[in-house]
Amino acid sequence: MRHRITLIAVCALSLTGCFAAPAAEQPGGRIKLAMLQPPRSGLTPFSDDAFKLSRWSTAETLVTLDADGNARPGLATGWRRVDDHAWEFTVRGGVTFHDGTALTAASVANTLTRATAASPKPRILDGVELTATARGDAVLVTTGTPDPLVPQRLSSPQLAILAESAYRPDGKVDPVGTGTGPFELVAVDGTTTATLDRYDGYWGPKAAADGIDVSFVPDGTARAAAIRAGEAHIAEAVPVSQAALLDPATVTEVPMPRTNTLYLNTRSGPFQDRGLRAAAREAIDAGEIVRGVYEGRADVAQGLLGPALPWAAAGRTPLTGRAPATDPGGAAITLATFSDRAELPEVASVLQQQLEDAGFTVTQVVREYAHIEQDALAGKFDAFILSRATVLDSGDPVAYVQSDFTCAGSFNLARLCDGDVDAAVRAAAATEAGDQRRAAILAAEAAVLRTDAAIPMLHERVIQGDATSVVDSAKDPRERTLITSATRLR
Missing domain, CATH: 3.40.190.10 (Periplasmic binding protein-like II)
Incomplete structure (x- = not known):
């Protein structure tokens, strides 16, 4: 593990150690891709690593x-x-x-x-x-x-x-050489690189590019620098702070169904108390975070579901039934997040100040996601800041609400178990697609917000960097596709 961490650090500090030196590009060519997060679960499709396999079209x-x-x-x-x-x-x-x-x-x-x-x-x-x-x-x-x-x-x-x-x-599941897409995954080097070649036996349109060379670069500054230096053709999730430093022709801002949320541990610690959860909610000034950290490239949250789902704002009604805030009285809390998304540590620092101003005593913990997820799911923090896609799986928010906020949810960072929430989510899941389902989803959202177990702060606009030589990379709000059969170099 130490070797892997060191190698990632080297990638962040010395880009030429992670990417091949710029060379004359051939039409079609091999696409060099800088990705945000390394595999967390050996690229098993039963985990969030599945979205890497999907974005590589393998x-x-x-x-x-x-x-x-x-x-x-x-x-x-x-x-x-x-x-x-x-x-x-x-x-x-x-x-x-x-x-x-x-x-x-x-x-x-x-x-x-x-x-x-x-x-x-x-x-x-x-x-x-x-x-x-x-x-x-x-x-x-x-x-x-x-x-x-x-x-x-x-x-x-x-x-x-x-x-x-x-x-x-x-x-275990090994995706190397076992997919059906236009690109075949041929090699994975732990958490550092992956290699894909065009699969000429593909059932659909053959890939225009010869292959994909993936580097996992958690450091956002390094990903942006790779685009500037010509060492990567495509970079995921360029940090807001780096976007202004890139050629505008290489930057695409995509409105995403992604919410930056503060999850509060409802099962242990100070936030078992609903009044203290309400105090945390009232302490947060999301507008300050959007202006100061995101430089205006985000939207203040009115709920869990953001402007990428326009029906949510249109159908949402004023929320009632929330607990009143109580005085924190110096309550000591641990606030955690991860460093893979460059803005989140800054968000944590702003939140720490806002919560301390409200009367909490805050200790901050920041690690790479791969090294903090297990502790977060185990409830070892009182509060956790997460950037979360809300229609990641089915194109429908029910799966997200179910996994994050129900008693049996597999990604329940708030460790919430509330009968009203579970009932509302069950009702939404059973409703046919259409306006009635959307209304049921908003009722489930209201049930979650009423508990103050999750405090949505803002909705992100993810920024993608594409070299000017790249043609037809996907700009997908759901983060399912990135390089397709049509993607190529000029």
Whole structure:
């Protein structure tokens, strides 16, 4: 581990040690990509690492989503609802995995079955009882309770379909050479690099680029500098402080369904007290954070769901029923966040001052995400600042609210277990897509906000850096796609 940490630090300080020196570029070419976070779970698709596989176009799902969140064909050419509990998906023919085996209904059922047995489960399956059975060229997907969003659920990168050879006897999943996308993952060097080559057997349009050379560079300044120096063609999540230093032609600002939220530990420590949680909420001046830390490149939060979901603001009603604030009286709290997103340590410093001004005594903890997530989930901090995508998985916020705020949620940093919240989330999950579902989602949001277990502060606009030689990289609000078959160098 020490070697890995040292190497990442070297990447941050000496970019030429992480990227190949600039060279004459060939049309198509190999795309050099600087990514924000290194793999946390060995690139298993059952974790958030799945979104790396998706952004590299190496692993694919049965279903995709269009810009409005509607389900569209992927590795499934179509589907139909058999009854309240069952859906049938027709598996696309003529598709091969990168190991040469054929995509079949059996291989799809194998992936989905293994996902349901994974520990921890993929977040998209929180609270879902799901079985998958091969039937000829189709897969029958059955849920324990009626689920109107099964097609959208199966679009989650965490349910990417891999070859049977990916699943090892020890329970680990190896995506190297086992996907179906236009790029084949051929090598991974721990938490430092990954290499992908064009897969000429791809079932769809062949990749225009020859391959992708990925470097994991947690330091945001280093990612931005790599674009300026020509050492990377694409850089994820350029820090706000660096955007002004780049050529405007290389910067794209994308409104994202991402919320910067303060999660308060409701199960242990001072924030078990609702009055102290209310005091923390009243202490926060999000406008100061947006102006001072984000230089105006963010929106002050009115709820958990931001302007990337315009129906949320249109349907939201004034919130009532919150507990009154009580005097903190010097209550000692630990405020934690991670350094991978460059703005978050600055947010922590501003919040520390605001909370201390309100009467709290604050100790701050900042680490790389890979080294703090486990402690955060275990409830070792009183407050945790997280930049969180709210429609990460299904294009629908229910999965996010379910995983983050229900008793059984797998990503419940607030350690919240509230009967009203669970009931509201269950109601939203059971409602058919459309206006009624959106109203139910806002009712669940209100139930969460009423507890003050989570204090949404702002909605981010993620900044992407693209060299002027890059053509057709994706600018995806859901952070699912980045390099596609069409992406290439001039």
